[in-house]
Amino acid sequence: xxxxxxxxxxxxxxxxxxxxxxxxxxxxxxxxxxxxxxxxxxxxxxxxxxxxxxxxxxxxxxxxxxxxxxxxxxxxxxxxxxxxxxxxxxxxxxxxxxxxxxxxxxxxxxxxxxxxxxxxxxxxxxxxxxxxxxxxxxxxxxxxxxxxxxxxxxxxxxxxxxxxxxxxxxxxxxxxxxxxxxxxxxxxxxxxxxxxxxxxxxxxxxxxxxxxxxxxxxxxxxxxxxxxxxxxxxxxxxxxxxxxxxxxxxxxxxxxxxxxxxxxxxxxxxxxxxxxxxxxxxxxxxxxxxxxxxxxxxxxxxxxxxxxxxxxxxxxxxxxxxxxxxxxxxxxxxxxxxxxxxx
Amino acid sequence: xxxxxxxxxxxxxxxxxxxxxxxxxxxxxxxxxxxxxxxxxxxxxxxxxxxxxxxxxxxxxxxxxxxxxxxxxxxxxxxxxxxxxxxxxxxxxxxxxxxxxxxxxxxxxxxxxxxxxxxxxxxxxxxxxxxxxxxxxxxxxxxxxxxxxxxxxxxxxxxxxxxxxxxxxxxxxxxxxxxxxxxxxxxxxxxxxxxxxxxxxxxxxxxxxxxxxxxxxxxxxxxxxxxxxxxxxxxxxxxxxxxxxxxxxxxxxxxxxxxxxxxxxxxxxxxxxxxxxxxxxxxxxxxxxxxxxxxxxxxxxxxxxxxxxxxxxxxxxxxxxxxxxx
Amino acid sequence: xxxxxxxxxxxxxxxxxxxxxxxxxxxxxxxxxxxxxxxxxxxxxxxxxxxxxxxxxxxxxxxxxxxxxxxxxxxxxxxxxxxxxxxxxxxxxxxxxxxxxxxxxxxxxxxxxxxxxxxxxxxxxxxxxxxxxxxxxxxxxxxxxxxxxxxxxxxxxxxxxxxxxxxxxxxxxxxxxxxxxxxxxxxxxxxxxxxxxxxxxxxxxxxxxxxxxxxxxxxxxxxxxxxxxxxxxxxxxxxxxxxxxxxxxxxxxxxxxxxxxxxxxxxxxxxxxxxxxxxx
Numbered sequence: 035x036x037x038x039x040x041x042x043x044x045x046x047x048x049x050x051x052x053x054x055x056x057x058x059x060x061x062x063x064x065x066x067x068x069x070x071x072x073x074x075x076x077x078x079x080x081x082x083x084x085x086x087x088x089x090x091x092x093x094x095x096x097x098x099x100x101x102x103x104x105x106x107x108x109x110x111x112x113x114x115x116x117x118x119x120x121x122x123x124x125x126x127x128x129x130x131x132x133x134x135x136x137x138x139x140x141x142x143x144x145x146x147x148x149x150x151x152x153x154x155x156x157x158x159x160x161x162x163x164x165x166x167x168x169x170x171x172x173x174x175x176x177x178x179x180x181x182x183x184x185x186x187x188x189x190x191x192x193x194x195x196x197x198x199x200x201x202x203x204x205x206x207x208x209x210x211x212x213x214x215x216x217x218x219x220x221x222x223x224x225x226x227x228x229x230x231x232x233x234x235x236x237x238x239x240x241x242x243x244x245x246x247x248x249x250x251x252x253x254x255x256x257x258x259x260x261x262x263x264x265x266x267x268x269x270x271x272x273x274x275x276x277x278x279x280x281x282x283x284x285x286x287x288x289x290x291x292x293x294x295x296x297x298x299x300x301x302x303x304x305x306x307x308x309x310x311x312x313x314x315x316x317x318x319x320x321x322x323x324x325x326x327x328x329x330x331x332x333x334x335x336x337x338x339x340x341x342x343x344x345x346x347x348x349x350x351x352x353x354x355x356x357x358x359x360x361x362x363x364x365x366x367x368x369x370x371x372x373x374x375x376x377x
Numbered sequence: 378x379x380x381x382x383x384x385x386x387x388x389x390x391x392x393x394x395x396x397x398x399x400x401x402x403x404x405x406x407x408x409x410x411x412x413x414x415x416x417x418x419x420x421x422x423x424x425x426x427x428x429x430x431x432x433x434x435x436x437x438x439x440x441x442x443x444x445x446x447x448x449x450x451x452x453x454x455x456x457x458x459x460x461x462x463x464x465x466x467x468x469x470x471x472x473x474x475x476x477x478x479x480x481x482x483x484x485x486x487x488x489x490x491x492x493x494x495x496x497x498x499x500x501x502x503x504x505x506x507x508x509x510x511x512x513x514x515x516x517x518x519x520x521x522x523x524x525x526x527x528x529x530x531x532x533x534x535x536x537x538x539x540x541x542x543x544x545x546x547x548x549x550x551x552x553x554x555x556x557x558x559x560x561x562x563x564x565x566x567x568x569x570x571x572x573x574x575x576x577x578x579x580x581x582x583x584x585x586x587x588x589x590x591x592x593x594x595x596x597x598x599x600x601x602x603x604x605x606x607x608x609x610x611x612x613x614x615x616x617x618x619x620x621x622x623x624x625x626x627x628x629x630x631x632x633x634x635x636x637x638x639x640x641x642x643x644x645x646x647x648x649x650x651x652x653x654x655x656x657x658x659x660x661x662x663x664x665x666x667x668x669x670x671x672x673x674x675x676x677x678x679x680x681x682x683x684x685x686x687x688x689x690x691x692x693x694x695x696x697x698x699x700x701x702x703x
Numbered sequence: 704x705x706x707x708x709x710x711x712x713x714x715x716x717x718x719x720x721x722x723x724x725x726x727x728x729x730x731x732x733x734x735x736x737x738x739x740x741x742x743x744x745x746x747x748x749x750x751x752x753x754x755x756x757x758x759x760x761x762x763x764x765x766x767x768x769x770x771x772x773x774x775x776x777x778x779x780x781x782x783x784x785x786x787x788x789x790x791x792x793x794x795x796x797x798x799x800x801x802x803x804x805x806x807x808x809x810x811x812x813x814x815x816x817x818x819x820x821x822x823x824x825x826x827x828x829x830x831x832x833x834x835x836x837x838x839x840x841x842x843x844x845x846x847x848x849x850x851x852x853x854x855x856x857x858x859x860x861x862x863x864x865x866x867x868x869x870x871x872x873x874x875x876x877x878x879x880x881x882x883x884x885x886x887x888x889x890x891x892x893x894x895x896x897x898x899x900x901x902x903x904x905x906x907x908x909x910x911x912x913x914x915x916x917x918x919x920x921x922x923x924x925x926x927x928x929x930x931x932x933x934x935x936x937x938x939x940x941x942x943x944x945x946x947x948x949x950x951x952x953x954x955x956x957x958x959x960x961x962x963x964x965x966x967x968x969x970x971x972x973x974x975x976x977x978x979x980x981x982x983x
Contacts, residue, residue, distance in 0.1 A: 064822075068822045068823050069823075071819060071822070071823035072823040072824075072826040072827055075823055075827065079835060079836075192965055192968055192969065192972070193961060193965055195964075195968065196916075196960070196961045196962075196968055197960075197961050197964075198916055198920060198923075198936070198957065198960050198961075199920075200920055200923050201923075201953070204946060205953070205954075205957070207946070208946040208947055212946070212947055213947060274477065274480040274481045275480060275481050275482055275483045275484075277435055277437070278473075278482070280435060280467070281435055281468065281473050281475075282468040282472075282495045282498065282546065282547070282550065283464045283466070283467035283469055283498050283499060283550060284495070284498050285464060285498075292486075293483050296485050297483070297485055299485075311825075311829070314831075315828050315829065315917075318830055318831075318834075319920055319923070319924075322924070333831065333834070337834045337838050345835065348831075349827060349835075352827075352828060353826040353828075356825075356826045356827075357826045360826075370485070
């Protein structure tokens with residue numbers, strides 16, 4: 035119901051649109067500033083942490099002193115911190131995040147780009163799952179408040195939230211994959227898939243690999259969605275317009291979804307901003323266990339190798355996503371609740 | 378002529394702490410004829426709003442309508458209706474206008490969509506037909522530029538317009554009986570008169586019966602045919618409006634009149650009614666008003682006073698009336 | 704402060720979830736404190752030959768791949784994990800409350816600056832920062848773990864406290880206190896802090912659960928509690944190759960984590976329901 039009013043009506047309220055666009059502008063600015071501050075924090079965090087990435091590299095492979103010196107200069111590690119920072123900023127202005135140390139000379143941006151789709155797929159699926167199932171369960175709980183269903187759902191959800199994702203992943207792999215052979219245990223695709231396999235077969239293959247990681251992440255985080263939805267529904271139930279709708283002879287289903295649930299959308303959308311950091315943390319473990327080729331496992335490897343450029347790039351990307359999610363959540367909230375627009 | 382609405386011994390119970398029972402509505406009986414306006418007057422806590430909700434079976438849980446209550450609409454027993462029929466009655470035969478239009482309208486839907494969904498819930502109509510009907514309704518309740526307001530959200534309308542919109546929605550199902558639950562309490566004084574006049578006009582033009590719920594006796598004068606005064610979950614006096622205003626029979630009604638400040642006679646002090654409204658889980662014994670009554674008799678605290686008919690359609694629940702009759 | 708806290712606790716006690724949670728926690732803490740005295744030393748000589756044995760009378764939860772008693776390791780792990788979590792949360796709470804109080808009370812540019820920093824920090828996922836900071840050491844000392852966990856966990860609390868302070872500033876009693884010339888320090892400690900205690904307590908309990916999950920995850924990655932000190936996450940890591948052949952080595956430590964975090968969350972739940980009864 036995101037409608038505008040006919041111009042005649044709008045004219046009566048001359049400043050109606052401007053407050054919204056002004057707010058939007060301010061919010062965008064705030065998001066940009068926050069992101070910038072996060073990037074600065076990250077940069078100095080990494081550079082200040084003692085430990086020489088190159089010494090790690092030297093320990094893993096046979097590299098001559100000359101090569102080490104070359105690399106050191108190449109990455110500017112012998113420069114003062116401020117110079118490094120300026121170089122870094124300059125690079126960003128050109129869209130260049132540097133080159134990986136571990137996978138030299140691959141560019142950070144291309145590494146990120148290659149791993150991003152897998153994480154998006156996993157994250158997107160979990161988000162969808164959590165939203166659909168979480169909303170449905172939360173609403174049902176609210177309708178059947180106090181019943182056994184309600185109580186048991188809460189207990190199960192809390193138990194799920196208390197479960198460490200790495201452990202749940204392992205248990206699922208052990209039983210579903212290794213013992214019962216129902217779903218694959220690792221990676222995103224089957225390396226043995228014939229080259230001429232149809233797109234449909236490929237898609238199904240990916241889905242089969244996606245199932246366990248997505249399930250793991252979803253089970254451990256769906257509690258948040260469920261509880262928020264339940265609480266939001268209960269507070270809306272109390273409101274007059276819900277019983278007013280019933281008093282007009284509308285069906286119970288209509289009252290529940292079009293009148294009650296609709297008004298919980300706004301607070302539910304703000305959840306989006308909260309939920310992303312949790313997903314990111316969880317995906318680091320899950321991607322490690324399932325060998326899922328996404329940003330989480332990239333970060334894992336980069337940490338072990340002290341590959342700062344990659345780490346910095348990944349952290350920046352993820353922080354940017356978190357800030358963006360928060361921004362979208364705020365914008366979504368404004369769209370969902372017409373009253374807020376007026377302010 | 379059979380009545381449109383016939384309520385007998387309506388009793389609403391709520392569980393109270395320590396296993397007790399609160400009975401905010403205790404044996405209310407009233408009748409309403411077609412096209413008639415009955416005012417149900419009482420302080421907050423008297424149970425009048427709950428009575429209204431009960432007619433639509435909207436008593437909020439954990440409250441419930443006790444067995445033994447009877448609510449008949451044109452002879453049809455409302456308490457034993459199946460869900461589909463109940464939905465048809467709600468809004469279709471009995472409409473209700475709530476007190477606060479701000480909270481009774483869904484803030485995320487436009488006024489128009491709330492109107493059309495109600496219209497289409499009660500009769501077959503296409504989107505276009507429903508929209509036309511809705512705009513006509515908005516016009517009927519006196520909203521200027523109805524086509525524009527159709528697309529407005531509730532918070533974009535002024536208080537008075539919101540209340541009118543709410544009334545329009547309550548009429549969307551073409552009900553025969555309209556319950557107006559304190560329709561003006563949340564409004565400015567100047568708007569109050571307008572709304573009441575609107576309700577009057579609509580009543581006449583549509584031939585509806587109106588159950589007007591109010592806590593203000595002044596509102597009721599000239600607008601209702603009959604008045605029922607409620608106290609502590611019971612109707613203590615029922616009479617034609619003129620008679621009630623001329624010579625109220627129940628001490629509570631008399632006290633209510635006395636406590637109204639008047640312009641035409643000099644008043645030195647307001648005379649409020651001493652004491653407070655009792656709580657539904659601890660009604661006073663026998664006559665519920667006896668602790669605050671200025672004409673209390675010894676038997677008032679011992680025996681429950683009967684309902685004494687005074688004239689056709691008029692009755693009072695008081696021992697004083699029994700004495701006088703004799 | 705004591706009065707309102709006592710009231711809160713009393714209300715929370717009425718919730719069955721609160722009682723169950725508290726009961727479980729008490730048992731856990733008791734076991735962690737006195738248990739190790741009665742159980743076998745978890746850091747015994749590893750016996751690779753005997754390897755993992757299933758649960759038996761001698762070893763109620765079986766033994767792990769080095770033939771160490773699982774029950775003893777789980778209980779000792781509880782001791783370490785609970786201590787680390789409690790200390791880290793205490794640190795985070797103190798820092799967060801301090802920042803929140805200052806930002807909320809003084810307002811102006813102090814508030815703006817502090818909150819910008821908090822926003823930026825909140826944008827960076829906590830686990831990232833933890834991994835980054837911890838990879839520096841070869842063997843992570845326990846104090847470092849506590850420090851790192853604590854310093855990464857105060858941001859959300861500071862927002863919470865700031866919000867409460869802003870809300871409280873509207874209350875009449877604050878205006879009254881200012882009117883009689885109450886100084887800043889007194890305002891903060893006597894008036895604002897006690898009234899903000901409720902939500903902070905809830906955040907603290909939930910924070911303990913989060914830290915336990917984080918710490919076990921870090922231990923699983925080798926970046927948390929270092930072996931041979933037993934840790935639940937580390938036990939799961941060791942059990943990974945034995946998942947099918949000796950499932951008890953992985954199941955019990957994991958179950959311990961679930962039970963502990965669940966108990967803590969139940970208590971937090973009861974507390975938050977006591978704070979705002981309508982969402983029960």
